Amino acid sequence: MAKKSTSVRLIVITGLVACAAVVLCAGLVYAGGYSILFAVRYGGAGDAEASSTPTNVAVVPTLDTHAYDVKLLQLAHVATSSPWYEYFLTGTTTATTTLKKSLWPVKTTYPNYGALLPNNRIVAYYGNFYSKGMGVLGEYPEDVMLQKLKDTVAQWQAADPSTPVIPAIDYIDVTAQGSAGKDGKYRLRMPDSQIDKALDLASKVNGIVILDIQVGLSNLQSELPLIEKYLAMPNVHLAIDPEFAMHNDTPPGRVIGTMSSADVNYAANFLADLVKRNNLPPKILIVHRFTEEMVTGYQNIKPLSEVQIVMDMDGWGFAAKKINTYNSVVYSEPVQFTGFKLFYKNDLKPPSTAMMTPEQVLKLTPAPSFIQYQ
Amino acid sequence: MTYDTLASDDAIVATISALKERGIEAEVVNTRGDALAKVKELIPAGASVNNGSSTTLQEIGLVDYLKGETPWVNLHAKVLAESDPAKQKQLRQEAYFADYYLGSVHALAQTGEMVIASNTSSQLPPLLTTSQNVILVVSTQKIMPTLNEALARLREYVVPLEDARMKSTGASGTILSKIVIFEKEPAFMGRKVCVIFIKEKLGF
Numbered sequence: 001m002a003k004k005s006t007s008v009r010l011i012v013i014t015g016l017v018a019c020a021a022v023v024l025c026a027g028l029v030y031a032g033g034y035s036i037l038f039a040v041r042y043g044g045a046g047d048a049e050a051s052s053t054p055t056n057v058a059v060v061p062t063l064d065t066h067a068y069d070v071k072l073l074q075l076a077h078v079a080t081s082s083p084w085y086e087y088f089l090t091g092t093t094t095a096t097t098t099l100k101k102s103l104w105p106v107k108t109t110y111p112n113y114g115a116l117l118p119n120n121r122i123v124a125y126y127g128n129f130y131s132k133g134m135g136v137l138g139e140y141p142e143d144v145m146l147q148k149l150k151d152t153v154a155q156w157q158a159a160d161p162s163t164p165v166i167p168a169i170d171y172i173d174v175t176a177q178g179s180a181g182k183d184g185k186y187r188l189r190m191p192d193s194q195i196d197k198a199l200d201l202a203s204k205v206n207g208i209v210i211l212d213i214q215v216g217l218s219n220l221q222s223e224l225p226l227i228e229k230y231l232a233m234p235n236v237h238l239a240i241d242p243e244f245a246m247h248n249d250t251p252p253g254r255v256i257g258t259m260s261s262a263d264v265n266y267a268a269n270f271l272a273d274l275v276k277r278n279n280l281p282p283k284i285l286i287v288h289r290f291t292e293e294m295v296t297g298y299q300n301i302k303p304l305s306e307v308q309i310v311m312d313m314d315g316w317g318f319a320a321k322k323i324n325t326y327n328s329v330v331y332s333e334p335v336q337f338t339g340f341k342l343f344y345k346n347d348l349k350p351p352s353t354a355m356m357t358p359e360q361v362l363k364l365t366p367a368p369s370f371i372q373y374q
Numbered sequence: 375m376t377y378d379t380l381a382s383d384d385a386i387v388a389t390i391s392a393l394k395e396r397g398i399e400a401e402v403v404n405t406r407g408d409a410l411a412k413v414k415e416l417i418p419a420g421a422s423v424n425n426g427s428s429t430t431l432q433e434i435g436l437v438d439y440l441k442g443e444t445p446w447v448n449l450h451a452k453v454l455a456e457s458d459p460a461k462q463k464q465l466r467q468e469a470y471f472a473d474y475y476l477g478s479v480h481a482l483a484q485t486g487e488m489v490i491a492s493n494t495s496s497q498l499p500p501l502l503t504t505s506q507n508v509i510l511v512v513s514t515q516k517i518m519p520t521l522n523e524a525l526a527r528l529r530e531y532v533v534p535l536e537d538a539r540m541k542s543t544g545a546s547g548t549i550l551s552k553i554v555i556f557e558k559e560p561a562f563m564g565r566k567v568c569v570i571f572i573k574e575k576l577g578f
Contacts, residue, residue, distance in 0.1 A: 058377075058534035058578075061542070114541030208544070234546040279537070279547035 063113055071118045072105035074162075076366040104366045106334045108303045114281025116166065116208075117308050117337050117369050122284070123156050124168035124210055124372045125149045126341075128175060129194055135374040136344060137171065146204055152373060153205075159358035160367070167207035168237075170372055171198040174223050176214035176244035176252035186251050187216030187244075189223075195230055202235065209236045210286065214244035216252050220263055224270050231271060232278045239286035239312070240267055242294040259287070261297035264309070272306035283307050286339060286370060290315030290325050298333040310370045312339030318352035319360065326364055339370030346374075377531040380573055381517035385484055389517050392486030393569060396558035400569040402514070406434040409511055409572045416509060416568065417474050419445035424472035426497030429539070430511050430577035431476060446474075466496075475505035478577060479556070479569075480532045481516050481524035488556035488569075489524045491532070493549045502554065508567045513576040521555070528553065535578045 069089055078085045083095030084102050093099055116122065125145065127135025136145060149167055157165045173190050180186055195211065202209045211230060213223055220240065230236045242259035244252045264287055271283040285307050289295045295311070303309045311333070313326040322340075330338050340361050347355045361368060381389070390400040403409050413436060417423060423446045431437050440448055449469035456462040477497055482488040488510070492498050501508055518524040529550070537547040559567045 058531045060534045060538045113538060114544070114547075116544075234544060279549055281541040281544060281547070 061113060063110055063115070065110055068110065068118065069105075072366075075118055075369065076102070076104040078102065078105070103331065103334045106336055108336055109305050111282045111308055112275075112305045115308055116282070116284060117310075119163065120166050120369075121156060121160065121163045122166050122168050122208070122370045123149075123153050124170035124370065125152075126170040126172070126212065126372050126374045128172045128190070129197060130190075134172060134175070135170075137169065142201065146201065149205060149207075156358050156371065160362055167202070167205045168210050169198045169202045169207060170210040170212055170239065171195065172214065173211040173227060174213045174215065174218075176216040176241075176246075178251070178253055180251070185216050185218040186246065187214060187218050187223075189226065195227070199230075199233075199236075207235075209233075210239050210284075211236060212239040212241060212286075214241045214252070215246075216244055217246050217249065219245075220267050220270070224267065228274065231283070232274050232280070234280050237284040237286070238267060238271060239288065240264070241288045241314075243288065243290075243314075256291060256294060258294050258296060261295075261300035264295070264301045268302065268304055268307045268309060272304045275306035280306075284310060284370075286310045286312050287335075288312050288314040288341075289329055292329055292333075294329075295333075298335055301335050303336040308337060309335050310337045310339045311335050312341060312370055312372060313368075314339075314341040314372065316341075316343040316346035316374075317349075318347070319354075319356050322347070322356065323364065331365060337369045338364075338366055339372060340364065340368040341372040341374060343374045377518075377527045378515050378575060378578070380575065381484075381514040385517055385519075386514055386571060386573075388484045389482065389486065390569075390571070392484060396486045397561055398486070398488075398556075398559050398567045398569060400571065402571040402573065404573050406572060406574055406576060409434045409570050410436055410439065412570050413476065413509060413511065414439075417446060417507075420447070421473040421507075422447040422449050423474045423476060424449045424469040424500055424505065425475070426477035426501070428476075428478045428511070428577065430478040430513060430572075433576045434511060434572070436476065436511070470499045470504040472500060472505050474507045474509060475500035476509050476511070477501055478511055479516065481518055481527040482512065482569075483521040483524045484517060484519055485521060486558075487521045487524065489521075489528050490554045490556060491528055491550055491552065492554070493551045495552055498552070498554060502556075503563075503565075506565050508565065510567070510569045511576075512569055512571055514571050514573055515575050516577075517571075525553070525555075532578060 066089070073085055073088060083093045083099050087093040087099055088105065088107065125136045127137030127139065129138050131138045140148065153165045153167045173195060175188050177186050177188050181188065198209045211227055215223055231238060240259065243257050245257040245259045245263070246252050268285050271285055274280065275283055283306065287295060287309065289311060290313060301309060311330050313330045315322060315325045326340060342355055361371065386402055390402065393400040403412055425431060425440065440451065449472045453462060453465045453469055456465050479488045479490050490501065518527055533548060533550055541547050559565055
């Protein structure tokens with residue numbers, strides 16, 4: 001389904017026509033394109049010995065938790081002179097005044113080694129290859145779309161040179177539908193050939209794939225196992241869209257759907273299990289939202305060492321409205337990381353005259369780690 | 375015993391002697407540059423070559439050398455350059471039969487057994503049987519007193535480091551799926567297996 005305004009509950013149903021086109025699987029072999037982009041520290045079992053000392057213990061690289069925390073503080077625009085900065089890093093402060101605790105950054109579980117966030121920023125192109133109305137992925141010929149993505153990645157890299165940018169193909173693999181379908185679930189699952197196409201495109205830009213799920217009247221418990229073979233790949237991550245998670249037999253598109261913390265935690269634990277069973281680097285789980293009701297019980301959402309969670313503001317409109325929505329549903333309900341969606345078309349609808357620039361988005365607190373273009 | 379200490383000259387001599395007893399040629403060079411020169415010397419112009427993923431080959435400069443103009447037919451590069459899965463599979467099968475296979479080992483014993491592990495097994499066919507010539511470039515830090523200690527080096531030292539290295543590239547970590555103990559190369563096979571030892575810490 002197409003996306004929505006941050007406040008107007010008018011949702012345009014964009015039905016998909018099932019297509020039998022077969023796209024040869026050309027991208028299943030992942031060529032890890034980005035290098036070591038996250039902070040590492042050499043420690044662990046070998047810490048007791050100097051690195052130059054011969055050892056019979058593998059000194060494996062581990063997450064540099066200090067560098068990790070410093071990056072979080074940077075994203076949250078916390079000044080190094082702030083008592084909160086010192087407190088966040090050390091748990092104590094020498095400030096004489098009462099410390100006003102900030103919502104950001106969030107102190108939560110550290111990820112396993114190999115995590116992409118926060119030391120990278122992901123810039124994703126979103127959509128479905130069958131539809132020109134669901135986002136930029138399906139709107140342009142492949143070569144045009146990929147060049148636009150490369151150009152957009154370059155813009156973000158220039159706007160924040162300290163944070164390497166990883167391109168992503170954010171493919172809507174399960175799309176909410178205006179019609180019930182054979183099993184009455186108001187959603188359409190895409191064929192594997194289309195996911196293979198997303199993988200192929202991602203490999204061409206050394207990027208990752210995000211599989212985006214609109215469950216309709218189905219649920220995550222039914223949908224996620226069907227794409228397990230893809231989610232078990234190291235370069236494939238997951239996004240879930242509460243807007244189209246419907247309840248009480250209400251079809252999608254009539255009201256805005258919702259997911260609970262239990263739903264989000266189910267998805268996180270599903271991914272964590274795959275990470276553990278397949279010895280993968282941490283996964284990213286993106287949760288879209290633009291209203292408070294779309295995600296309930298944010299306090300109970302639990303990031304895991306195997307799964308990093310991004311709350312993504314995906315409403316459209318003019319800049320002030322988007323910023324206000326970000327502040328009211330993402331900043332004020334902190335989970336772990338944040339995302340921000342930009343719409344090539346809907347963000348230009350009057351009274352808006354321009355899309356927000358990377359520089360404008362980066363001024364948000366916290367600066368989003370995930371940027372999605374529709 | 376340590377896993378990252380260069381072997382003594384006595385240990386190297388003993389290892390080379392044990393390898394020769396097992397039908398495997400071996401020699402030692404001092405530097406990574408010497409090793410690269412030796413590889414170039416051993417492979418005649420026009421020969422087809424294939425190589426496995428190896429930090430040691432990377433560190434001696436061979437991987438970069440193979441990216442440029444060489445006197446050889448680089449079958450591994452052809453595999454990587456092909457985007458069509460069916461054609462790539464065909465090229466991979468052809469690469470198994472390259473005249474020369476280049477790789478390394480994860481550990482070896484002074485008694486001459488070489489220990490090689492693989493998750494996907496993709497490098498095993500040419501190393502074990504399908505290539506007529508095999509060149510293994512090995513830092514002397516991988517020489518262990520016994521086979522048991524060579525196996526321990528693999529499990530306790532190599533695997534954790536390889537796991538982290540792979541995850542640092544965004545790939546899955548490693549899984550210790552297969553372990554090969556290369557006991558000897560039978561003469562009737564007509565293959566030539568050569569180990570080039572380097573007295574430098576290379577790979578892990």
